[in-house]
Amino acid sequence: xxxxxxxxxxxxxxxxxxxxxxxxxxxxxxxxxxxxxxxxxxxxxxxxxxxxxxxxxxxxxxxxxxxxxxxxxxxxxxxxxxxxxxxxxxxxxxxxxxxxxxxxxxxxxxxxxxxxxxxxxxxxxxxxxxxxxxxxxxxxxxxxxxxxxxxxxxxxxxxxxxxxxxxxxxxxxxxxxxxxxxxxxxxxxxxxxxxxxxxxxxxxxxxxxxxxxxxxxxxxxxxxxxxxxxxxxxxxxxxxxxxxxxxxxxxxxxxxxxxxxxxxxxxxxxxxxxxxxxxxxxxxxxxxxxxxxxxxxxxxxxxxxxxxxxxxxxxxxxxxxxxxxxxxxxxxxxxxxxxxxxxxxxxxxxxxxxxxxxxxxxxxxxxxxxxxxxxxxxxx
Amino acid sequence: xxxxxxxxxxxxxxxxxxxxxxxxxxxxxxxxxxxxxxxxxxxxxxxxxxxxxxxxxxxxxxxxxxxxxxxxxxxxxxxxxxxxxxxxxxxxxxxxxxxxxxxxxxxxxxxxxxxxxxxxxxxxxxxxxxxxxxxxxxxxxxxxxxxxxxxxxxxxxxxxxxxxxxxxxxxxxxxxxxxxxxxxxxxxxxxxxxxxxxxxxxxxxxxxxxxxxxxxxxxxxxxxxxxxxxxxxxxxxxxxxxxxxxxxxxxxxxxxxxxxxxxxxxxxxxxxxxxxxxxxxxxxxxxxxxxxx
Numbered sequence: 001x002x003x004x005x006x007x008x009x010x011x012x013x014x015x016x017x018x019x020x021x022x023x024x025x026x027x028x029x030x031x032x033x034x035x036x037x038x039x040x041x042x043x044x045x046x047x048x049x050x051x052x053x054x055x056x057x058x059x060x061x062x063x064x065x066x067x068x069x070x071x072x073x074x075x076x077x078x079x080x081x082x083x084x085x086x087x088x089x090x091x092x093x094x095x096x097x098x099x100x101x102x103x104x105x106x107x108x109x110x111x112x113x114x115x116x117x118x119x120x121x122x123x124x125x126x127x128x129x130x131x132x133x134x135x136x137x138x139x140x141x142x143x144x145x146x147x148x149x150x151x152x153x154x155x156x157x158x159x160x161x162x163x164x165x166x167x168x169x170x171x172x173x174x175x176x177x178x179x180x181x182x183x184x185x186x187x188x189x190x191x192x193x194x195x196x197x198x199x200x201x202x203x204x205x206x207x208x209x210x211x212x213x214x215x216x217x218x219x220x221x222x223x224x225x226x227x228x229x230x231x232x233x234x235x236x237x238x239x240x241x242x243x244x245x246x247x248x249x250x251x252x253x254x255x256x257x258x259x260x261x262x263x264x265x266x267x268x269x270x271x272x273x274x275x276x277x278x279x280x281x282x283x284x285x286x287x288x289x290x291x292x293x294x295x296x297x298x299x300x301x302x303x304x305x306x307x308x309x310x311x312x313x314x315x316x317x318x319x320x321x322x323x324x325x326x327x328x329x330x331x332x333x334x335x336x337x338x339x340x341x342x343x344x345x346x347x348x349x350x351x352x353x354x355x356x357x358x359x360x361x362x363x364x365x366x367x368x369x370x371x372x373x374x375x376x377x378x379x380x
Numbered sequence: 381x382x383x384x385x386x387x388x389x390x391x392x393x394x395x396x397x398x399x400x401x402x403x404x405x406x407x408x409x410x411x412x413x414x415x416x417x418x419x420x421x422x423x424x425x426x427x428x429x430x431x432x433x434x435x436x437x438x439x440x441x442x443x444x445x446x447x448x449x450x451x452x453x454x455x456x457x458x459x460x461x462x463x464x465x466x467x468x469x470x471x472x473x474x475x476x477x478x479x480x481x482x483x484x485x486x487x488x489x490x491x492x493x494x495x496x497x498x499x500x501x502x503x504x505x506x507x508x509x510x511x512x513x514x515x516x517x518x519x520x521x522x523x524x525x526x527x528x529x530x531x532x533x534x535x536x537x538x539x540x541x542x543x544x545x546x547x548x549x550x551x552x553x554x555x556x557x558x559x560x561x562x563x564x565x566x567x568x569x570x571x572x573x574x575x576x577x578x579x580x581x582x583x584x585x586x587x588x589x590x591x592x593x594x595x596x597x598x599x600x601x602x603x604x605x606x607x608x609x610x611x612x613x614x615x616x617x618x619x620x621x622x623x624x625x626x627x628x629x630x631x632x633x634x635x636x637x638x639x640x641x642x643x644x645x646x647x648x649x650x651x652x653x654x655x656x657x658x659x660x661x662x663x664x665x666x667x668x669x670x671x672x673x
Contacts, residue, residue: 038596040496074495168643196642200602203592204393207386207637214382227497227594234593238519240510259434259595260499 033099146179159219163212394630419604425585455578615666
């Protein structure tokens with residue numbers, strides 16, 4: 001009897017070895033971003049897109065399968081760190097987040113001490129990648145956005161006198177602003193004194209708009225998120241101030257703000273790496289998959305960033321030969337080596353031939369967009 | 381001309397502060413407590429108008445009336461459940477409860493209506509006026525806000541001075557114990573105060589959001605605190621004081637934004653408050669109370 005039992009057990013053991021050798025490696029990916037709160041549009045877009053990308057990866061049936069768990073952080077650093085710890089308890093091996101800058105700075109510090117690879121879709125501050133060498137971005141850094149905006153405005157001759165309204169309590173906004181101002185001086189743009197507001201004093205933004213009007217600005221640069229931007233658009237409309245607006249990627253989302261009169265946003269320009277109306281195969285397929293999943297929503301740039309996070313990680317994991325029993329730190333070391341190597345590049349929705357340097361910054365080129373008839377259209 | 385338009389905008393913001401401050405000051409005058417949840421009642425009023433008027437095209441007057449009813453009920457309920465049982469308790473306990481109610485309202489709103497921002501459509505449909513060859517623009521919202529707050533302030537003062545319930549309120553405010561002995565229903569008077577204050581909050585919410593259209597569950601918090609400052613500034617407990625305090629606060633805030641620094645505006649507002657309180661601790665129109673020994 002004992003003999004029979006031991007044979008059976010040995011057989012079972014052998015079978016289990018065979019099984020595990022056949023099965024694909026399942027890597028646990030965590031995602032963190034605001035799916036509620038003032039920046040909810042960013043987080044929910046990233047979440048949906050990451051889910052779509054994971055489904056696609058798993059449907060391919062390659063050696064690597066992904067399992068995704070996405071947590072809400074309400075764009076709050078403390079909540080974000082809690083979400084991070086929660087995901088670590090779940091067994092997260094790679095973090096594809098966080099979506100917004102301030103939480104990402106808090107979570108980044110944790111990820112550095114755990115040596116967890118962090119690939120953020122859209123936290124664009126330079127400080128984010130400066131936190132540690134295990135932190136990478138899919139989006140541009142803020143300096144890049146500020147410089148690109150100044151160059152774009154100057155090259156296309158969009159304005160002669162530039163007003164600026166920014167959020168002095170948000171590193172995202174001040175980061176873009178300082179580089180915009182430096183580059184604007186370089187290319188000879190006439191920029192008025194920047195007008196500031198803070199998170200606590202953002203109820204009334206009419207004075208700032210009035211100051212731009214009195215200064216004679218014919219273009220206002222808005223390195224801010226879409227919620228205060230919507231107030232500024234209304235304020236300018238109320239005072240019959242005919243002016244052009246130029247935003248950065250935080251402006252993406254203004255058309256989906258509930259209750260917002262989108263006619264106010266007509267003619268608003270923004271620099272962003274992704275256009276949902278583009279006609280290349282990858283974008284068309286993604287926009288369709290996104291609409292199917294959400295019941296008709298159009299993905300914004302954040303969604304495309306989120307999609308690229310998963311697909312870039314998939315490519316890097318495959319090339320690095322990551323296995324499911326590796327610790328987050330070992331995975332991090334392996335991925336770092338692959339992603340920063342010269343021959344690694346990834347063609348994604350937000351840019352082709354994306355490459356990363358050791359600082360964690362990405363290299364790719366932005367497009368200019370303009371809002372026409374309530375839709376984003378390519379500017380060129 | 382620039383100065384005038386900054387001034388008008390300041391008065392407009394100030395009249396919203398004044399409307400909110402009237403509610404603060406009334407409750408303080410009668411119940412002798414700081415109702416920190418007042419700002420959040422404004423937020424609830426804002427959501428009510430948003431769902432009726434902005435989403436379902438209910439006529440604006442009806443929408444505001446509906447919001448006033450909801451807020452009145454809410455105000456009375458808060459008073460009955462959270463504050464009345466604490467009437468004999470130390471002041472600090474009531475204060476902490478008020479802060480608790482404020483958080484409760486904000487978080488319930490987040491659960492009920494989600495925290496993503498909503499953009500509010502103005503309830504004022506006429507365009508406003510343009511003066512001095514288009515150099516000075518006064519929006520319809522500004523005119524309505526200023527008029528409404530003046531009318532409400534005058535109506536409240538008449539109510540308090542001339543009517544029986546108003547005089548009962550004055551009596552409770554002066555000496556609660558004596559008022560009780562004279563046969564005044566003190567609990568009823570306090571409930572009525574909360575009802576009026578909350579109804580005003582609904583109007584303030586609708587006007588605040590018509591001018592500054594971002595609606596989130598924390599919309600009422602900062603204007604609430606500013607209005608509290610305005611009430612203290614003008615002398616808490618005094619109706620005209622709250623009104624003047626509110627207007628001054630809005631004007632100071634806007635002018636310092638325009639001429640000193642957009643970043644330092646809040647710092648300047650609170651600095652002025654500190655100076656006023658150092659010079660005149662009871663506020664601009666506050667009554668000096670002598671404590672008898």
